[in-house]
Amino acid sequence: MEHETHEEDHHHGHDNSPEAVKKEIRKYLYVFYALAVLTGVTVWISTFHLPIHTAVIIALVVAATKGSLVAAFFMHLISERKLIYGVLVLTVFFFGMLMWGPWHHRHDAQREWPGYDLHAAKPGAAAEPAEQHPQQPAPKKH
Amino acid sequence: MTAHADLHALPGHDAHHEIEIPYTVHARPDTGLYNGKLGIWLFLASEVMLFGALFSTLILLRTSAPTWPRGWQELNIPLATLNTFILIASSVTVVLAWANMRLGNLKKGKIFLFLTLCCGAGFMVIKSIEYGSKFAHHHYPSTNNFFATYFVMTGLHGIHVLGGMVVFGYLLLTADKWYANHRDQFTNRVEVTGLYWHFVDLVWIFLFPTLYLL
Amino acid sequence: MPPKRQIRVGSQWMYARDAQRALEEALRVAEAERAEHEHQIPFIRKYVFSTDHKWIGIQYAITALTFLLLGFSMMLLMRFQLAFPGESMAKIPVIGGMLVKLLGASNAPGGVMLPEFYNQLGAMHGTVMVFLAIVPLAVGAFGNYVVPLQIGAPDMAFPKLNMMSYWCYLPGGFLMLSSFFFPGGSANSGWTSYPPLSIIATQGQTIWILGMVLLITSSLLGSVNFIVTIFQLRAKGLTFMRLPFFVWAQLVTSFLLLLAFPPLEAAAILQLMDRVAGTSFFMPSGLVVSGTPLTNAGGGNPLLWQHLFWFLAHPEVYVLILPGMGIIAEVIANNTRKPLWGYKSLVGAGVFLGFMSFVVWAHHMFMTGMGTVISAFFQTTTMIISIPSVVILTALIISLWGASIRFTVPMLFALAFLPMFGIGGLTGLPLGLAASDIHLHDTYYVIAHFHYVVAPGTIFAMFAGIYYWFPKVTGRQMNEKLGKIHFWFSLLFINGVFLPMFLQGLMGVSRRLYDGGAQYAHAKPIIHTNLLISTSAWLLLAAQLPFIWNFFHSIFKGKRVGANHWNATTLEWAATTSPPLGHGNFAVIPQVYRGPYEYSVPGYDAADYLPQNVPDEPPHPPAEGEGGGMLAATAVAQREG
Helix, strand or coil, X not given: CCCCCCCCCEECCEECXXXXXXXXXXXXXXXXXXXXXXXXXHHHHHCCCCCHHHHHHHHHHHHHHHHHHHHHHHCCHHHCCHHHHXXXXXXXXXXXXXXXXXXXXXXXXXXXXXXXXXXXXXXXXXXXXXXXXXXXXXXXXX | CCCCCCHHHCCCCCCCCCCCCCCCCCCCCXXXXXXXXHHHHHHHXXXXXXXXXXXXXXXXXXXXXXXXXXXXXXCCHHHHHHHHHHHHHHHHHHHHHHXXXXXXXXXXXXXXXXXXXXXHHHHHHHHHHHHXXXXXXXXXXXXXXXXXXXXXXXXXXXXXXXXXXXXXXXXXXXXHHHHHHCHHHHHHHXXXXXXXHHHHHHHHHHHHHHHHHC | XXXXXXXXXXCEEEEHHHHHHHHHXXXXXXXXXXXXXXXXXXXXXXXXXXXXXXXXXXXXXXXXXXXXXXXXXXXHHHHHHHHCCCCEHHHCCCCHHHHHHHHHHHHCHHHECCHHHHHHHHHHHHHHXXXXXXXXXXXXXXXXXXXXXXXXXXXXXXXXXXXXXXXXXXXXXXXXXXXXXXXXXXXXXXXXXXXXXXXXCCCHHHHHHHHHHXXXXXXXXXXXXXXXXXHHCCCECCCHHHCCHHHHHHHHHHHHHHHHHHHHHHHHHHHHHXXXXXXXXXXXXXXXXXXXXXXXXXXXXXXXXXXXXXXXXXXXXXXXXXXXXXXXXXXXXXXXXXXXCCHHXXXXXXXXXXXXXXXXXXXXXXXXXXXXXXXXXXXXXXXXHHHHHHHHHHHHHXXXXXXXXXXXXXXXXXXXXXXXXXXXXXXXHHHHCHHHHHHHCCEHHHHHHHHHHHHXXXXXXXXXXXXXXXXXXXXXXXXXXXXXXXXXXXXXXXXXXXXXXXXXXXXCCECCXXXXXXXXXXXXXXXXXXXXXXXXXXXXXXXXXXXXXXXXXXXXXXXXXXXXXXXXXXXXXXXXXXXXCCCCXXXXXXXXXXXXXXXXXXXXXXXXXXXXXXXXXXXXXXXXXXXXXXXXXXXXXXXXX
């Protein structure tokens, strides 16, 4: 049987006194309002039908802001332990590698199939400059 | 006669498992964490990599495609916006559930848990409506890569929502007995499940603009 | 005179209704006490759905070793076709006829292996060895059994999760193997399952994917368990720099599994969708199969699969080697009777290796036509990652200097590991350099390279671990003579299998060829080595027979030994012999006072080893259950022979 003291006010880092918890609850509600507003903002901006590059940047900035609020306050990351931060930093780094790896193949289609025009009219898309890759005498992997 | 704590009646308690694992309830001093909290964050790290692979897929396929629809051309933004609000609200309810349990209000805590469950159900209902509408217009995963990525990413996310709902259901059913005998351990379990649920919300916060608004 | 209308219950007088309640209460108390004190764990809870890490470790070991033998057998079949291309297996002495009947006409009509079946064996050999045999053995078996003991913990942090890990693995394994019985057979697109081939392949590939999902789930649950256990359940005084290197190795391995597996899980889902739902994640437009254009939407990218697959599969090979290095470190320290040289370097190199393993994956893709910038990046990181491996190997080799080496069977395997892993590692360098990889990619050179690392590398480490920890698990010793026979013949024949493959690869013989290269003119001078390789492989099987016999025979009839048979310093040896299930591991929870390899401590003359959990100055004569007790007892036992 676990030895539990229900009289404890401090319970692994959290202050369980009614005043402290009520303060936390108020914080959660403020975060909720902020998230609701930001959601409305991001949807409203999308109605402008901005070109894709601008749209991506704005959408990701808003999403990152919302995500940070959820992580920092709902998930209590703002007061978490070093070990958790360490695990997350490591994860973010590998996540970055995973994003980068396949992405550099985006010009392959144009390079591999001459005549395949990557820049044929994309509705609402800005043209990307084609990367210059030296032709490799690459025997294809079977 | 003294009341003998009836070990056999506790839900989820393995009466034959006599080994007590340290730091299940209280934090270990040097790491500052209890086991479940470290465990769930590690699991969430792996989930970041899981959804990351799908985002990576989307980035590659979209940037290398000659044509790719804008979100508003194909998808129902109002419904998805509603879903976003529902999921954010559910994140609030779950953290309020945990706060109330720490205050000793099991009844209020259970109500908020139940509200979270309802929000999850609402999310899934709206999702089904969305999918149904897509199928009715003959838009399937096989139609093109826009829909393929849409269905797979929202589908996997939906499975995670369902998984969370199952756990919340279990917590609700076992709340009374657990709270009475193992209050701190149960509160920890609510916290840990809440962390998972916030992550599910977090994924949606990125998924929604990426699929629907770009 | 008894009170009116009262009855006597035991020593008390009470009214009848109270008596009823008292009896019920007494029964309940007795029941609870009986359950608590008689330790009645039902068979199914104790041995089937066990939550005890020791039994789960044993479950993993038996299952993994069985799969290891199965995967080995698949390769033995393939080697027949390579040694005697196009010939009937009926001519195999003794088992030929049985084998032909077992394989059936769909796989080998008239006993002649079909190319389709050869491809199935090839794909499944790799899959079974990597995912069903080595990782479950290295992590699931050794990790589960030894890590909690080595850190002085009562069990893993999440015992029920541990049980679930095993019960995802076993069905996953069965599912994978069941695919052989489906029409079209098992997966046959290589263990790498590259699309578009894997998308149009037979049904077995779908089963492969579903099996992988179960196996990945098992690994993910396990990795969370290991990391939490190592961080949270270390005994008092066991700081990170006092951990045995084996535990460090398992910690890094678990991080690799945790963060590298999910992309493959995602990719598996995508491939499943391509196969079953007609999506085109990996299917480019305009594909034509057997003269018929495909009707899918197209627009996919086969390289996407390769990236997601190798993002896991490269860290996976470090998952294959790290626990092995951990075992070798333990065995070397123990059998040299001196501390490991460069403990800090070992730890640093291990952690750095784990980190770097995530940023080298595209060296498997040099030949895909990716740009030179990317190739240069991955070539550089690949060269860098060879450094920590060299550091680890060097530290282990230097540990032998000036040592009092005990040539026990585990030590023989550990000593052989060093040059074998050296060959494996060094031969990887030309593969990691993009220019030389042009010639060597997809040849037998690659097969030789990675098998040297995994076969006389990791598998030898696994053998070392089995011989080393057998006394702890069973309380008995394996037969040394049989062990030495097993060792020498395995070492000889395993080199006979893989050494000629380097030559074949250098001459340009491609891998995954049904005829072993016979159709190519450039292979003619070297093709005769196929017979040598195959013969060595079959003799290698023969060399395992003494081991299999020794293993099972010693469980029942092996010579009984004490709790610390090898006079070792790490905590697992402070636990009783064959620690009982369901009762925690230590009679007295250990406390750690020093590092893990305090052998031949200057100034300490009572023995040539000082266990981690022995206090510096025992205030009283060591009691039973304390390391000191073991120390005194074994010192006495040694004196008395």
